[in-house]
Amino acid sequence: MTFKKLKTFAILALVSISSIPTMGQDLLARQAPIDRKMKAVDSVALNRLIMNEMLESPAADLYEDWENKYAHRATELPDxxxxxxxxxxxxxxxxxxxxxxxxxxxxxxxxxxxxxxxxxxxxxxxxxxxxxxxxxxxxxxxxxxxxxxxxxxxxxxxxxxxxxxxxxxxxxxxxxxxxxxxxxxxxxxxxxxxxxxxxxxxxxxxxxxxxxxxxxxxxxxxxxxxxxxxxxxxxxxxxxxGKFENGDDIELATAAPAASYATNVRFHKVKSGETLSSIARKRGTTIDALCKLNRIGKKMRLMPGQILKYN
Incomplete structure (x- = not known):
């Protein structure tokens, strides 16, 4: 091999070696959009997986299982x-x-x-x-x-x-x-x-x-x-x-100031032994009026603490 050919070969080899980083950079540049797309796909897939798990059993980190047997069953509370x-x-x-x-x-x-x-x-x-x-x-x-x-x-x-x-x-x-x-x-x-x-x-x-x-x-x-x-x-x-009068009456305007009811509407809190008849006499109204206002029947059994509208 002549010196001229040897010199040419050396120059070509040097150019080839020096071009490798550039080619690598070009490859990375071409790959970057693909990587971003894959990352987006992975993120979407992960979010979909998380959402599916939430839909399958909401708050699964608090509850051990999803079952339809008990209305409520106490388990360990977090601190x-x-x-x-x-x-x-x-x-x-x-x-x-x-x-x-x-x-x-x-x-x-x-x-x-x-x-x-x-x-x-x-x-x-x-x-x-x-x-x-x-x-x-x-x-x-x-x-x-x-x-x-x-x-x-x-x-x-x-x-x-x-x-x-x-x-x-x-x-x-x-x-x-x-x-x-x-x-x-x-x-x-x-x-x-x-x-x-x-x-x-x-x-x-x-x-x-x-x-x-x-x-x-x-x-x-x-x-x-x-x-x-x-x-x-x-x-x-x-x-x-709310405001109680005589321990058994609530003025709605005080108990719920934002309510969309007339301010003179009042409620009676039933005491032990009271009947519709005794409440009607006490409040100056009739049994029929009490039943209509509260949408109840005349034979309904009243319970202590029950709230009835009387005007």
């Missing part, structure tokens, strides 16, 4: 848990509470009773998945249990009709039933429960029915203080937060 209350819908437009969370008639009342009439629309409080649709003659009557993505489960009892089915996905505000008087009930109302890991929390911790709003964007649940906080919430937002 603390932040519950997202954004995106809520009040389950009813009624602002009138008739019974608080807590001790009642010698037993624990695990929810709030809200005055509704037969046929009133009941809506899902948050988005989630319907876990139970059932009838319980000596308890909730026709009721619905929904597990929500924020970790809560809500229970809607004594309805006249259920409008959803088990395992159905629902959005906040979607109609799930109609108000009623089924099961162990003394008058048409909505029994509304909020539970975390099967343990009943006072709905007044999160919901303000009188102002038709939630109390904040989030509720920070703490296992060592939620019961004390629940008692305070009852004093602030429960039945007893």
């Amino acid at each position: 603390s848990f932040r519950i997202d209350l954004r995106g809520f819908c009040m389950p009813t437009t009624s602002r009138v509470l008739t019974s608080n969370f807590g001790a009642r008639w010698g037993r624990q009342h695990k929810g709030l009773d809200v005055k509704v009439y037969i046929g009133d629309t009941i809506r899902a409080a948050f988005s989630g998945k319907v876990r139970i649709v059932r009838y319980e003659a000596r308890g909730y009557g026709k009721y619905v249990v929904i597990r929500h993505y924020n970790g809560l489960e809500t229970i809607y009892g004594h309805m006249s009709k259920q409008l959803v089915t088990e395992d159905q996905e629902v959005r906040a505000g979607e109609p799930i039933g109609l108000g009623g008087n089924t099961g162990r009930s003394t008058g048409s109302h909505l029994h509304f429960e909020t539970r975390l890991c099967g343990v009943a929390l006072n709905p007044a911790l999160m919901f303000d029915f009188k102002n038709q709003d939630v109390v904040d964007d989030y509720y920070m649940f703490r296992r060592n203080s939620y019961e004390h906080e629940g008692a305070l919430a009852t004093r602030l937002r429960g039945v007893g937060s």
Whole structure:
């Protein structure tokens, strides 16, 4: 090989070697859009997988399984848990509470009773998945249990009709039933429960029915203080937060200032032994008027603590 040929070969080899990084950079440049697309595909696939898991079993990090056997079954509570209350819908437009969370008639009342009439629309409080649709003659009557993505489960009892089915996905505000008087009930109302890991929390911790709003964007649940906080919430937002006259009468204008009722509408809290006849005499009205105002029958048995409208 002549020196000239050897020189030419060396120059060509040098050029080839020096071009390798450039070719590598060109290859990386061509590959970058592909990598970005693959990353986007991976992200979409991951998000879809997460969403499918959420739809399959909402709040799976709190609950061990998804089953339709029990309305509620208490499991281990976390020490603390932040519950997202954004995106809520009040389950009813009624602002009138008739019974608080807590001790009642010698037993624990695990929810709030809200005055509704037969046929009133009941809506899902948050988005989630319907876990139970059932009838319980000596308890909730026709009721619905929904597990929500924020970790809560809500229970809607004594309805006249259920409008959803088990395992159905629902959005906040979607109609799930109609108000009623089924099961162990003394008058048409909505029994509304909020539970975390099967343990009943006072709905007044999160919901303000009188102002038709939630109390904040989030509720920070703490296992060592939620019961004390629940008692305070009852004093602030429960039945007893209104103005009582003679211990048995509520002036609605004070109890629910934002309510769209006439300010002279009054309610009577039934005492032990009272009847429709005795209440009518006391309030200067008639049995027929009481029955019409409260949509009840003349032979209905009154229970202590029951709330009746009398004018």
